[in-house]
Amino acid sequence: MTREELTAALKEIMAPYVQDQAAFEAAQEDTHLMNDLKINSQHLVDIILDVEDAFDIEIDDEAAEKMMTVGAAVDIIQALI
Amino acid sequence: MLGTDIVALEQLHSNRWTRRLDKVCSLEEQKWLGQAPQPFLAFAQLWAMKEAAYKLGLRLGAPLGYYPKKISLQARTNGYFYCPLWGVYVSLKQAEGYFWAQAAEQLAHFSQIHYEVYHWPELALSPRLRSAALREELVQHLGPGQLIKDKKGLPFWKEKTGSSLIPLSLSYDGPWASWARVVPAAAYSS
Numbered sequence: 001m002t003r004e005e006l007t008a009a010l011k012e013i014m015a016p017y018v019q020d021q022a023a024f025e026a027a028q029e030d031t032h033l034m035n036d037l038k039i040n041s042q043h044l045v046d047i048i049l050d051v052e053d054a055f056d057i058e059i060d061d062e063a064a065e066k067m068m069t070v071g072a073a074v075d076i077i078q079a080l081i
Numbered sequence: 082m083l084g085t086d087i088v089a090l091e092q093l094h095s096n097r098w099t100r101r102l103d104k105v106c107s108l109e110e111q112k113w114l115g116q117a118p119q120p121f122l123a124f125a126q127l128w129a130m131k132e133a134a135y136k137l138g139l140r141l142g143a144p145l146g147y148y149p150k151k152i153s154l155q156a157r158t159n160g161y162f163y164c165p166l167w168g169v170y171v172s173l174k175q176a177e178g179y180f181w182a183q184a185a186e187q188l189a190h191f192s193q194i195h196y197e198v199y200h201w202p203e204l205a206l207s208p209r210l211r212s213a214a215l216r217e218e219l220v221q222h223l224g225p226g227q228l229i230k231d232k233k234g235l236p237f238w239k240e241k242t243g244s245s246l247i248p249l250s251l252s253y254d255g256p257w258a259s260w261a262r263v264v265p266a267a268a269y270s271s
Contacts, residue, residue, distance in 0.1 A: 019208075019234075034145040038234050041135060042254075044147050045104050049097055064104065065147055 001081070006074050013050045017043035029071030055081050082248055083194055083263050084136030084169075084184040088129040089255035091178065092205075094121060105131065105149040125180050130154050130171045133182035134164040136250055139233050141167050141186075161188060179257050183250075196261035197222065205256040215251065215258050223247065223262075238262075 001009075011027065018024040019038035023031065033039045039047070048059050048067070057080040059067070067073045093101075102124050106114060110127060117123035131152045138152075139145065143166075154162040154171060162171040170188055174181045181198065185191050197218065204211040216228050225241035228249075238247040250261045 034234070035232065038230075040234070041147060041149070042132060045101055045149075046096075048104060049100055061150060068146065 003074060003078065006077055007070065009054065010051070010070065010073055010077065013054060014039065014047055017046060027070055029069065029074070031070045033068055033070070033073070051077060057081055082137060082140040082186060083190070083250050083261060084133045084138070084140065085194075085196065085250040085252050085259065085261045086129045086132035086136065086182045087198065087252040087254050087257050087259050088125050088132075088180045088182075089178065089257050090122075090125055090180070092255035093125055093128075098124060101128075107150045107153065110150075110153070126173055126175075126182075127154065129180040129182035130162055130164075130173055130184075132252075133184040133250075134167065134169055134171050136235075137169050137184040137186070138164075138167040139235055140248065141169070143167060145233055159188075161191075179254070181259070183261065185263075190263060193263050193265075194261055195264045196259055198257060198259045200256055201258060202256040204258075208253065211253055211258055215253075215260060219249075219260060222260075 014037070017039050020036065023036045027037065031037060033044065048064055052059055055077055057077065059076065063076045067076055098121060102111065102114065105128055114120045114123050131149055131154065134152055134154070152164060152166055154164055157163055164171060164184070169184050169186055171182055171184045172191055183191065183194055185194065199218065201211060201214060204214060219228060219238060220226065223238050227239045228236060229239050230236050236249045236251050238249055247262055252259045
């Protein structure tokens with residue numbers, strides 16, 4: 001899977017939880033999940049579980065804490081698949 | 082200042098709650114939950130309280146982030162809980178279908194918290210419509226104004242007349258929606 005494909009798959013997972021649609025449509029690698037996309041802490045857990053299910057991986061606490069930008073999340077997924 | 086959270090029991094139970102527990106609770110908490118008579122309900126309580134404490138923590142300067150396992154709670158003999166990470170107190174209420182948690186800096190502040198909880202099952206899958214419905218309720222209760230959020234996403238009610246900003250705590254889960262504010266002490270003496 002290319003980085004672009006991973007990013008697209010991640011954005012599809014995040015879409016239901018995003019509260020700032022304009023920021024989401026313009027999202028880049030450095031877009032912050034909480035600051036920019038306004039995803040709340042409860043929904044971050046949903047995203048982590050959805051990512052684990054979609055890619056058949058397990059995201060540990062340290063990785064979860066680092067999954068704060070789109071790019072960081074893609075890095076973590078890429079390293080685990 | 083305050084932080085609140087509402088946890089819908091039916092939605093949580095049907096949405097991977099055991100895996101969620103692993104993501105949210107420390108090993109010590111998981112051990113305690115494993116010994117609880119009703120682990121699911123104990124987890125729902127703990128999660129609601131962690132979220133309420135986190136929301137107040139944000140108001141007190143905590144960074145946005147994902148660190149639920151670091152938000153521990155200690156039961157106190159007076160029925161409240163204490164969160165040492167930010168030195169705040171948390172109280173919990175159970176109603177049919179949900180748990181409601183509220184966090185305050187001092188125990189005395191709990192009596193000043195006014196909150197409303199709404200049950201809108203028809204909006205459970207429409208977050209934007211649910212938010213819009215809650216804004217209408219805020220106008221009814223707080224008067225004409227606008228819901229604004231700061232850089233952390235913390236909500237305030239900006240009154241149309243005057244320049245005051247009222248800190249709010251909003252919470253949604255499934256069919257439940259709520260808002261809360263601290264009512265100024267002066268309001269009680271008038």
